[in-house]
Amino acid sequence: MTIINKIRDKSGLLFLVIGVAMLAFILGDLFSRNYLSQGNDRIVGTIAGEEITFQQFSNAFETFKNNYESNVGRPARDVELPGLRQQAWQQLVFEIAYTKEFEKLGIQVTSDEMTDMIQGNNINPAFGNLFVNQETGEVDRGAIKNFLASLPPGPPTNPGHAFFLNFEANLRPNRLREKYEGLINQTYYATEAEAKREYESQNTKADIRYVYVPYTNIPDSAVDVSEGELKSYYDDHKDDFERDGTVSLDYVTFPISPTAEDIEEIKKELDVIVDRFASTQNDSIFIDANSETNNNFQIFTPKNLPKAIDINELELGKVVGPVQEGDFYRLYKVIDITEDTVNTFARASHILIKADDSNKAEARSKAQDILNQIRNGADFAEMAQQHGEDGTKAVGGDLGWFDDKTMVTEFNDAVMNASSLGLIPRLVETQFGFHIISVTGLKNNKNFLMGVVEKEIVPSDDTRNEIYRKTTPFGSDRSKENFMKASELDSSIIRYQALNINKEAQSINNIYDRNIRTIITWAFREAEVGDVSEILELEDQYIIALVTGKTEDGIAEFEDVKDEIKRILVKEKKKAQLMAKMEGLSGTVDEIRLAYGPGATVSSATDISLSSTSLPSVGFAPVTIGTVFGMAAGESSAPIADENGILVVEVDKIDEASELAEYSIYKQQLEAAQNNVNTVAQKISSVISDYAEVENELYKYY
Structure with missing residues (x-):
């Protein structure tokens, strides 16, 4: 494998190793939101007296965007963005506040040190591990020099080149931080008296x-x-x-759900392609052209076959559906049928009458009476609901499909050996009691490869527009008085409360939509008590909010x-x-x-x-x-x-703990606890943030 390929393969790991400097923040979707189109000179915080503008924050991390995506091989996901933003902010704190401390102490990383960490006697381990000779297990400095010689001047020309330039750019600040934290780390020590006290506290x-x-x-x-x-x-x-600021809201929602007409229209869309699906000679192309998802081919056993499909009707080329399952309508086409050499399945319903040694005769008599009633025409499911003594009684005794390893031997043999569907004309006794059994699916070991065309059941544009029109009384006059009045005009509208929402909240009560932060940031950034939000469209509802309370950072009010x-x-x-x-x-x-x-x-x-x-x-x-x-x-x-x-x-x-000649072990324990790298780094970060009077107001915008 070439050096370039090795870097490409391992760059994701190395990216994590060198830490906070290699982060990215994807901003594209944010610029499309109205609340970010108010100018880029807005202040998102201060660090060591320096105001940080929205544009400055954005530019700083746009630089890392391509690097992040190339290293992890994908764009940042929505769920990752809040964490990435905070890490991005910490990088700005490092660049501004930490740098001032480095300068005061005269901490530097010279050009010779840089060379030493890249190709000298103290190569950065994360970088050097990419050039380990597999035969010797040692870093191959010759391979590093060849790699460096192969890099052209100027902008990166390939992923390996881009990775190295990024690594090199962040090597110096990371080394500065290591030196600084190392200096602080050395100030931690334990005295002999402290070590003795620690020993006594553990052993007395x-x-x-x-x-x-x-x-x-x-x-x-x-x-x-x-x-x-x-x-x-x-x-x-x-x-x-002392409290962080919060906001409290009243809000109303208008759920956006498909109507019966929407559902029927989606079903019709699939109805018209059933015959073409059955006759097509190229299932892959047909499914790709007509399905809304990539879940195109699936293998089903009798046990996991959709409930709406009758296994007895399946044959090669047959199309079943449209079948409504949850939020989708689906068509299933039988592409292939094979035999399962491991599992055999059957389906049955049963009525269990529990028995033990103390009541066996009574239980047998009761079960036989139920069996006789069913043989004389009583409905099996109704009798199961009336007399069953296990959890299946609620579903008429239905056990669904099961394999030949699931049930106890007596039950399994009775069902698997059945030659016809219907009631088994005798009681089956097991360790649980007496069973009346109806075989609803004969023994089957078939596997079915299905091609699936599916369409999501979503509201039509007409439905969305109609629901939006219901919000008009709120949008026409964004005053508190009108909000209260409009929410009382329609008895179907429920006004909800969300109290003491914090700055970083990603939800309002049980609303977890990715866009819900829009209302939260608006409430913190510019809204006052009594202000009403614009109508916000979420994935499955519209929401309008009234700010009912707002507290600033500082001492909480007495009430x-x-x-x-x-x-x-x-x-x-x-x-x-x-x-x-x-x-x-x-x-x-x-x-x-x-x-x-x-x-x-x-x-x-x-x-x-x-x-x-x-x-x-x-x-x-x-x-x-x-x-x-x-x-x-x-x-x-x-x-x-x-x-x-x-x-x-x-x-x-x-x-009492006996006296020791010396307490070095306990001294080491105390120092190890204090000198933990992560603990020291966290303490330093906290102190520098306080000393630099860092104010992070990103919560007003994201």
Whole structure:
């Protein structure tokens, strides 16, 4: 394989390795939207005091578009775009904010380093792996030099050339980032004292008993919190209620669904080609010309044959349909019939009367009576619905087609050995009970190759236009008053609510259409409370929205967090009441439990360490565990207010960790935890974003 081909084959992997610099963002569909046609000088954010315009953001990532598509071999999918946009923004943060830090510290990547990483003694592993000699397992530097010599000057002339230019352009910034993060990484260290403390926290063990009273012992309804207390707490803890902005909407929808006339018209379109489909000598060309999907040829067994098709009517060349299945009408043509050498299928219905050793005679008698009634003319399906004792009774006992390995032996043999359709004139006993069986499909081992022509059942243009006309009362006057009035004129119109939608939301309640972001971005970008959106056409409905609430980034309003504060204060008051009662009790934990009365429990825990986080029957209990390791064996604690309730602890035993000569292993553990590459990178990114006062407002446009 040539070097160029190897690069082409592996470039997708290498693209992922070199990371954020190799991202793309496909913008074409966005420019067709009205809300992006307002000029490209709009500000989408700021980085280190530099305003980022929409055009700047777009241009920066248009550069990567062709590279992304060539590396992954396809355009970015809709579901990937939100993530790609955020990664694209992070690349801008890197280029602007990180670069300033590199300059302050004098971090550089010289030309000699670049050469060294491409063809010297320290070749970039992701690049070097493309030139590994299969015999020696070593990087072939000669192959790299030959490859570089083969590249003409100027713009890329082939995928390998384009890939290398991209790799080279991003090698320097990636190396700068590695150096910077490496410098920060080296500032993490653990002292001998910290290592010793870590060792002790892992190896000092305690056995305890405790009495526990949960806060839930006092019902919320028994605790009063005044408006003044709520407001006072809010004023004293405003920083705790920092929130991202949200919007709330009322909205109405007009579902776009096909009418009976639309469905009939689509059926007629297939009706008129049935004869031509049957007579054509070139099924592939005919199907390609008439089918709306690529699901053109399928192999069916009796088990997965569409329910509307009678297997007994199938023969070579026969066309069945149009058959309506879900959102499609389909024609099926039998192209070939072959025998299955592995599986044999049959179809049956049954009525099960369950039996065991305690009721076998009674069950047999009941089943025989049902069989006699059916032999005398009773309807099998009705009798199954009336008497069946398993899940098939709801469908008249129908088991559908099954293969000869599915059913228990007695049942399988009775059906597979049947020579004619209809009722088996005897009861069949299995481990489940007694079965009355009707064979509805004789043993069959045929496979059917079908050519499929299918058309989607969609609303016609006339239907869409008619539904759009129903939206006219909303579109003619985009005021709050008219929105409310119009939604009340027609009783079939339901006004929905969507509360506290966040900036990055990809849906409004259960509406997940790819275009729903249009309304969300409009609401955040320019709408005010009381504004009504334009009529937005989604894939299967029209939607009009009214902005009913809007919060900005910052401290949440008191009314918006009032319930949250109440939960906090209710818990605090419960804590105070229970603490007061527990502080008045004394003795052992068993005596305290008896003195407290119902609601208090005594439990024990063994071998807990300072690194433990929970206790049996209590759950998360960090305060209690921390208190235990400040106590001595035989000592009892005062009441402890923890996350879920009040505890009093008795320490039965403390096993102190023995002294070690040195604690290097624990020092290494601490440093490894701190020096994790991903952790360091995330912390650096967070600090630089804060320091550079990064404001990302892409949510207003995408």
